[in-house]
Amino acid sequence: xxxxxxxxxxxxxxxxxxxxxxxxxxxxxxxxxxxxxxxxxxxxxxxxxxxxxxxxxxxxxxxxxxxxxxxxxxxxxxxxxxxxxxxxxxxxxxxxxx
Amino acid sequence: xxxxxxxxxxxxxxxxxxxxxxxxxxxxxxxxxxxxxxxxxxxxxxxxxxxxxxxxxxxxxxxxxxxxxxxxxxxxxxxxxxxxxxxxxxxxxxxxxxxxxxxxxxxxxxxxxxxxxxxxxxxxxxxxxxxxxxxxxxxxxxxxxxxxxxxxxxxxxxxxxxxxxxxxxxxxxxxxxxxxxxxxxxxxxxxxxxxxxxxxxxxxxxxxxxxxxxxxxxxxxxxxxxxxxxxxxxxxxxxxxxxxxxxxxxxxxxxxxxxxxxxxxxxxxxxxxxxxxxxxxxxxxxxxxxxxxxxxxxxxxxxxxxxxxxxxxxxxxxxxxxxxxxxxxxxxxxxxxxxxxxxxxxxxxxxxxxxxxxxxxxxxxxxxxxxxxxxxxxxxxxxxxxxxxxxxxxxxxxxxxxxxxxxxxxxxxxxxxxxxxxxxxxxxxxxxxxxxxxxxxxxxxxxxxxxxxxxxxxxxxxxxxxxxxxxxxxxxxxxxxxxxxxxxxxxxxxxxxxxxxxxxxxx
Numbered sequence: 320x321x322x323x324x325x326x327x328x329x330x331x332x333x334x335x336x337x338x339x340x341x342x343x344x345x346x347x348x349x350x351x352x353x354x355x356x357x358x359x360x361x362x363x364x365x366x367x368x369x370x371x372x373x374x375x376x377x378x379x380x381x382x383x384x385x386x387x388x389x390x391x392x393x394x395x396x397x398x399x400x401x402x403x404x405x406x407x408x409x410x411x412x413x414x415x416x417x
Numbered sequence: 418x419x420x421x422x423x424x425x426x427x428x429x430x431x432x433x434x435x436x437x438x439x440x441x442x443x444x445x446x447x448x449x450x451x452x453x454x455x456x457x458x459x460x461x462x463x464x465x466x467x468x469x470x471x472x473x474x475x476x477x478x479x480x481x482x483x484x485x486x487x488x489x490x491x492x493x494x495x496x497x498x499x500x501x502x503x504x505x506x507x508x509x510x511x512x513x514x515x516x517x518x519x520x521x522x523x524x525x526x527x528x529x530x531x532x533x534x535x536x537x538x539x540x541x542x543x544x545x546x547x548x549x550x551x552x553x554x555x556x557x558x559x560x561x562x563x564x565x566x567x568x569x570x571x572x573x574x575x576x577x578x579x580x581x582x583x584x585x586x587x588x589x590x591x592x593x594x595x596x597x598x599x600x601x602x603x604x605x606x607x608x609x610x611x612x613x614x615x616x617x618x619x620x621x622x623x624x625x626x627x628x629x630x631x632x633x634x635x636x637x638x639x640x641x642x643x644x645x646x647x648x649x650x651x652x653x654x655x656x657x658x659x660x661x662x663x664x665x666x667x668x669x670x671x672x673x674x675x676x677x678x679x680x681x682x683x684x685x686x687x688x689x690x691x692x693x694x695x696x697x698x699x700x701x702x703x704x705x706x707x708x709x710x711x712x713x714x715x716x717x718x719x720x721x722x723x724x725x726x727x728x729x730x731x732x733x734x735x736x737x738x739x740x741x742x743x744x745x746x747x748x749x750x751x752x753x754x755x756x757x758x759x760x761x762x763x764x765x766x767x768x769x770x771x772x773x774x775x776x777x778x779x780x781x782x783x784x785x786x787x788x789x790x791x792x793x794x795x796x797x798x799x800x801x802x803x804x805x806x807x808x809x810x811x812x813x814x815x816x817x818x819x820x821x822x823x824x825x826x827x828x829x830x831x832x833x834x835x836x837x838x839x840x841x842x843x844x845x846x847x848x849x850x851x852x853x854x855x856x857x858x859x860x861x862x863x864x865x866x867x868x869x870x871x872x873x874x875x876x877x878x879x880x881x882x883x884x885x886x887x888x889x890x891x892x893x894x895x896x897x898x899x900x901x902x903x904x905x906x907x908x909x910x911x912x913x914x915x916x917x918x919x920x921x922x923x924x
Contacts, residue, residue, distance in 0.1 A: 331784040334791075335740060336747075336764070338772040339780070347781065353843050354785055358729040361801035370803030371810055373627050373657075374859030374885070375614045380656045394520035400754035409749050410763045 323352040421446035422583035423912070426492045426640040429586060433491035434480060440491035444473035444535050447493045451537070451584045454917050458560050460569070460579040462498050463505050464538035469493070473535045488667075489643055490533030495579045495588040498539035499546050500631065501620035502526050505536070509622050510554040511544045513774025514752045523620020524655070525589060525631050525648040532647045537585055540575030544776045545743065546591055546624045548572050549599055549848045552839050553778040560835070561604060562917045563875055567832040570600030573634070577604040580634045582917050587644050588634040593625050594731050595828075595852025597632045598864035602827035602878025605866045605914050607641045607895070609633045610852075612885045613859035614659035616645075617652030625738040626657070628731075628856045636911040638865060638896040642670040645888075661886060664861075669889035673896025679713035681894060684820030686882075688724045689851045694829040697870030701877035702826045705867035708901050709824070709894065719816045719823065723808035727853040730805035732846055733789050734857070737799050740786025743779070746771060781842060806857050813858045817884045822894050825851045827864040827878030851880055861888035865895040866910050867902065 325344040328351065332339040339347065392405055401408040421429070421443050432438045448466050455461050476491045496502060499509045501519035508514045522530070529536060543553035551559040551574030559569035562582040569578040573590030577600035580588045590597040592610035601608020609632045616631045623629060631648065635641035649663040685706060694702070710716050748754040748770035749763075756769035775783070789798040816823055828848055838845045855862040864878035879898065883891040903909045 328784065331787050332780075333768075335780075335783045335787045336744075336768045336771050337775070337780055337783065338765075338768040340772075343777075343780075346777075347784065350781060350842055351784060351788070354732065354781070354846075355788070355798075357843050357846070358732045358785075358789075358798065358802075360729045361726060361733065361805050362797055364726065364801050364804045364808065368804040368807050370800060371806040372803055374806075374810065374857075375657055375659060377614075377657065377659075382653055390520055395750075397520060398517050398751040400748060400752065401757065407749055410757050410759075410761060410766045412763050 323348050323355060422450045424586065425637050426489060426586040426635060426643060429492050430489050434485050436480065439477045440473040440535060441470055441477055443491065444469050444493050444537070447537055447585055454582055455584060457565060457917055458562065458578050458582055459557050460540055460559050460575040460582070460584060461495070461538045462508060462510065462541050462556055462575070465505060468504055469535055469537050476533045476535065479533070486531065486533035487647065489647055492534055492587060493537045493585050494529055494534045494644070495537050495540050495576055495585040496526060497542055497573050497576050497588070497590045499542060499591060499622045500526060500589060501622070502536065502539065505539050507539065507622070509545045510542045510556055511774060511776070511779070512555045512753060513746050513770070515555070517752055519620070521620065524617035524652045526620065528648050534647065540573070540579055540588060542575055543572035544779050545622065545739070546572040546593055546596055547739070547778050547782055549595065549845055550833070550838065551575065552835065553776055555776055558835055561832045563605065563832065563915055565917065566834055567875070568603065568835055570603030570832060572596040574600045576634050577601055577606060577608065580604070580636060581606050581914050586636065587640060589631060589648070590634055591621055591629055591631050592856065593628045593630070593735060594856050595849045597634065598827050598852050598862060598878065598880060599848065601634060601864040602866070602876065603832040605876030605910065607635050607638050607863065607865050609641050609645060609863040610855060610861065611645060611649065612861040612888055614657050615663055615886070615888070616649050617655040617658055619652055619654040623742040625735040626742065627738060628735060630856070638892060638899050639667070639670045639674070641863070642666040642892050659886070664886055664889040666889050666892045669892040670896040673893035674900050676897055676900050677713055678709060678894060678897050681714045681822070682820045683709050683714045683716045683894070684719035684816050684823045685716060686724065686816070686823050686825045687718050687720050688722065689825035693850065694826050695831065695870065695872060697872030698826050698829060698831065698877050700871055701868045702879060705879045705898065706824065708898055712897050712901055714894070717819065719820060721812035721816055721854070723805065723812045724854050726805040727809055727857060728846060728850055730802040730809070731849070731853045731857060732785070733798050733802035734806065736782040736786035737789045738786070740783045740790065743783055746774065778842070809854050810858045813854070813860060813884070822890050823882040825880050827851060827880040831870050831873055831875035831877060855882055860885045861891055863891050863895055865899055
């Protein structure tokens, strides 16, 4: 049914920001193929069935717009991999080729 | 097991609140038990003796001063490690969050503390709650107290094994596709998935937001119900929280224990109760249904034909939501960062970190979800899965027109050997066959032990499903069944759980 190749896995991994290894391309292509064969059975379901995205009938849950303290900056930064001058420190945004 | 670690939560609470024993003594007994058996079981990822004892002593001081915070004040509890705790790490059993300490408590944890329960530590799980065997933990599998060579079930395997082995009387888990009920069945204890939206998800690390639900473990139905009432109720911090009174689950457990199910209509779901089950599971289930009949219930068979779509639909919807939810692990705000050496861009650091920090099952699900949501596949996969969900909701609605509760085995098999299914994700997924429909429809369900399989002597679970916001019905039936089961065997089932340390030394 489905036919997931190494290059499909490489494409998905790139979209999902996973720097997969060469060995993983082999293992995952077989496994994703088997999984998609199983889940692909949903294609039998007729078009005219409406979709359900969520089972609790709630829409536009609102609350009064009252100011409240947010997480203190120190607490927000405490678990960061790196912080500098009271902010998250991140690597450069653009790569060499950009 | 010392006497204190055999006691039910109800009995611990009674003795502590009557000042026959202190919460500190009970807590110390459980911490000692963890020290003795957890090297074999691997149920806990974090235990802080001093913090637990300090919390217990504080409760003792309050009780001495005449204040009892709630029915479970002074009772120890374990917390699945995907639930945020400000004084303990929250790793989700993933390298990407190893050692991370949340800056806040989950709503359920705040409620535990406010009710005077004593958190013992954080329990092992399949990484980000993705799995049914606990073998997907970055910190090693949890071993089943009944047989150390077998899985505990998952994803809340640590909470289940800890409760079964007397390391704690109570535990919190989360159930996205069966992750409380299935390990509950595999370890011979009670596991409850409440109605979606009735227990706050605020502070539960999100896996699949439309399916995730926090719930409870106990060695008895009443213990699980008491904990359920502590953690349940509306929470403005969770947008999907239902603003309605929690169903009266404790009252229902007490009513059920009076042993009468006259007039209760029980539907046996044909699609989940047939040949697909191992013979020993089916025998235990059939015996349990006979007990319900003897208690006065009207038992009928019902058809839920669309349940055959549940596994395929779930393994599209859950990975799709996961691929989106787990995008937050970007190496910038919390957790691991790999490759930040001045030569790699932000984008490359993200990819290197996620590659190093996530295990294989998490990667598989992220990629399946990414595929199912992509422009070319959306209609054929994610869109169809949402239609399947509609059909499953309709099947439940039709069945609940004629039945108060529905029953099935919780899992078609008993706990399988560690390693048996790790390389075959599809075989692993099929163990969720009976539990997934309830997550897709958002209703309530629990698993109560119904003896052991004649095939292998391992515990079997009876799953009882109730309509949304009618969790009390499942509790009533479970409590009545539990009493009849123990009366007929002459020994409470919880007392038949084998001693893991003894198993280790005799093998």
